[in-house]
Amino acid sequence: MDWHLGHAIAYTSKISPWFLESRKSFLQWSVLDSYYTAVSSSGAALFAEKVDFYKLQNGSDIRGVAVAGVEGEPVTLTESVTEAIAAGFAAWLLEKKKPSASKRLRVSIGHDSRISAQTLQDAVSRGISGAGLDVIQYGLASTPAMFNSTITEDEEFCCPVDGSIMITASHLPYNRNGFKFFTNAGGLGKPDIKDILTRAASIYEKVAVECIGHSEKAPVTVKRVDYMSIYTSNLVKAVRKAAGNIEKPLEGFHIIVDAGNGAGGFFPGMVLEPLGALTVGSQFLDPDGLFPNHIPNPEDKAAMKAITQAVLENKADLGIIFDTDVDRSAAVDSTGCELNRNRLIALMAAIVLEQHPGTTIVTDSVTSDGLTTFIEKKLGGKHHRFKRGYKNVIDEAIRLNSIGVESHLAIETSGHGALKENHWLDDGAYLMVKLLNKLASARASGVGGGSKVLTDLVEGLEEPAVAVELRIKIDQNHPDLKGGSFREYGEAMIKHLENKADTDPKLQKAPVNYEGVRVSGCGGWFLLRLSLHDPVLPLNIEAPCTEDAVKLGLFVLSTAKEFWLWIHQLWKNSFNHRKAATANFTSSSYTVCNRASATRPHFLFA
Numbered sequence: 001m002d003w004h005l006g007h008a009i010a011y012t013s014k015i016s017p018w019f020l021e022s023r024k025s026f027l028q029w030s031v032l033d034s035y036y037t038a039v040s041s042s043g044a045a046l047f048a049e050k051v052d053f054y055k056l057q058n059g060s061d062i063r064g065v066a067v068a069g070v071e072g073e074p075v076t077l078t079e080s081v082t083e084a085i086a087a088g089f090a091a092w093l094l095e096k097k098k099p100s101a102s103k104r105l106r107v108s109i110g111h112d113s114r115i116s117a118q119t120l121q122d123a124v125s126r127g128i129s130g131a132g133l134d135v136i137q138y139g140l141a142s143t144p145a146m147f148n149s150t151i152t153e154d155e156e157f158c159c160p161v162d163g164s165i166m167i168t169a170s171h172l173p174y175n176r177n178g179f180k181f182f183t184n185a186g187g188l189g190k191p192d193i194k195d196i197l198t199r200a201a202s203i204y205e206k207v208a209v210e211c212i213g214h215s216e217k218a219p220v221t222v223k224r225v226d227y228m229s230i231y232t233s234n235l236v237k238a239v240r241k242a243a244g245n246i247e248k249p250l251e252g253f254h255i256i257v258d259a260g261n262g263a264g265g266f267f268p269g270m271v272l273e274p275l276g277a278l279t280v281g282s283q284f285l286d287p288d289g290l291f292p293n294h295i296p297n298p299e300d301k302a303a304m305k306a307i308t309q310a311v312l313e314n315k316a317d318l319g320i321i322f323d324t325d326v327d328r329s330a331a332v333d334s335t336g337c338e339l340n341r342n343r344l345i346a347l348m349a350a351i352v353l354e355q356h357p358g359t360t361i362v363t364d365s366v367t368s369d370g371l372t373t374f375i376e377k378k379l380g381g382k383h384h385r386f387k388r389g390y391k392n393v394i395d396e397a398i399r400l401n402s403i404g405v406e407s408h409l410a411i412e413t414s415g416h417g418a419l420k421e422n423h424w425l426d427d428g429a430y431l432m433v434k435l436l437n438k439l440a441s442a443r444a445s446g447v448g449g450g451s452k453v454l455t456d457l458v459e460g461l462e463e464p465a466v467a468v469e470l471r472i473k474i475d476q477n478h479p480d481l482k483g484g485s486f487r488e489y490g491e492a493m494i495k496h497l498e499n500k501a502d503t504d505p506k507l508q509k510a511p512v513n514y515e516g517v518r519v520s521g522c523g524g525w526f527l528l529r530l531s532l533h534d535p536v537l538p539l540n541i542e543a544p545c546t547e548d549a550v551k552l553g554l555f556v557l558s559t560a561k562e563f564w565l566w567i568h569q570l571w572k573n574s575f576n577h578r579k580a581a582t583a584n585f586t587s588s589s590y591t592v593c594n595r596a597s598a599t600r601p602h603f604l605f606a
């Protein structure tokens with residue numbers, strides 16, 4: 001592992017030749033034209049390949065294919081495209097920060113364990129450096145650490161930086177990669193990403209192939225800094241402080257970490273052990289961008305099974321699992337009970353509400369009814385169920401505070417969670433630190449042992465027997481769409497379902513709802529919403545038994561009778577009764593494939 005690169009080692013060499021003319025060129029795009037003309041007249045070939053930069057946007061992230069070899073997935077995040085995106089970010093940052101003539105802006109760059117990390121880091125460095133900004137490379141790092149570098153005050157480590165880029169595609173397959181961007185105001189939002197991509201597209205189009213793709217591959221001026229040592233020492237300090245300034249508050253605790261070969265391998269050695277915990281049995285700590293053991297994803301069943309097994313086999317007090325870039329996490333208690341999804345939210349809500357009684361907990365839209373009851377009835381807080389998307393959830397919590405509604409926690413079932421006390425940064429490691437604080441302070445006050453103190457906090461949380469997510473794909477080529485967008489079509493479908501639910505006395509529409517249509521009935525509930533990015537209508541159902549789940553599912557499917565829809569993936573997640581449910585669907589008069597002549601599965605109800 002490459003955590004200790006040494007402080008501030010300067011690597012000097014010549015700066016990329018592209019955009020050398022001036023930083024101003026990024027502020028005034030017209031200057032690009034003169035650069036373009038200069039390049040053209042020098043005989044350099046222009047990029048012939050057309051790139052749709054906007055397709056690389058995934059909400060508030062950029063995502064693409066960075067490694068060739070997977071059929072049907074051509075590389076979209078080439079070095080040239082990456083360099084143009086980095087230059088687009090540099091231009092955006094220069095406009096926002098308006099640096100003085102005497103001070104250059106600096107940008108930190110980190111990456112997760114993906115096999116394309118090095119290549120993209122080099123390309124990003126060229127794009128930033130070529131724009132006249134200073135590049136500070138952190139090497140293997142976590143996403144939250146990158147944000148932290150914009151607020152850390154430590155000149156020895158070149159902090160704070162003005163902007164930060166994390167190279168990651170979170171839990172996606174090995175061939176993907178992408179970027180997250182930060183300033184001291186937090187992660188960039190969708191409009192900023194669009195702006196950066198607009199600039200990148202313009203830069204890409206106007207710069208010659210030889211210049212962008214070859215000549216600037218000369219090394220650029222970068223500094224390398226071991227920033228993770230500062231970031232982790234702050235986490236250690238936070239736990240020590242919470243335990244009453246005890247040096248080793250976790251002494252006697254056995255805590256196992258599963259990093260899934262992502263970037264979270266630092267946690268046992270740099271956080272848990274300095275706090276006194278035993279970490280024997282921790283697994284998959286070494287970075288390996290092919291993720292040979294399991295997907296680093298706390299929502300993934302195989303991943304949760306792996307950490308649960310490790311906890312049980314090692315008779316550990318607690319297990320901790322991170323996603324690839326450590327902005328998401330989950331835990332497992334000493335009995336093997338998974339503390340993820342609704343249970344992790346309940347646990348974090350319990351901890352936060354102890355400190356801030358009555359506060360509002362903002363979550364995503366697929367959280368359970370049982371969670372609402374738990375937060376509001378047992379913990380005395382307020383549950384504000386908002387939309388999917390970690391940035392949506394965090395921004396909503398910030399908005400609530402701005403209008404006088406106190407909120408201290410924004411958290412998604414995916415394991416993204418952000419606290420007001422931690423600058424609203426979604427940090428998987430910090431969430432786990434909050435759990436460690438609880439263990440340490442309980443120990444310090446002589447209460448309980450092992451992870452029971454955590455398990456006790458979620459006692460009383462009602463959980464459904466059946467929880468399932470169905471992803472219904474909209475066939476965009478179908479004539480029913482009449483050339484319209486899948487979004488309009490999907491919204492029409494949701495409206496139709498909403499109207500239908502209104503007429504059924506056995507169903508109750510959720511009175512307050514921010515995404516799709518959420519309906520209670522049969523002792524459970526369903527939520528049909530439109531995916532943020534894809535032509536997919538995810539359908540979440542929770543119910544006390546399979547029969548009730550099927551009833552709710554069939555209600556939705558029967559309502560879709562005017563629509564041609566294609567089931568992309570049935571009963572995908574968290575469903576223990578897969579066969580029974582599928583059988584019920586396929587034997588129903590409403591079902592998917594009951595028209596034998598259908599060339600593909602679709603919903604076409606008579």
Ligand SMILES: [Zn+2]
Binds near residue numbers: 323
């Ligand atoms: Zn992530």
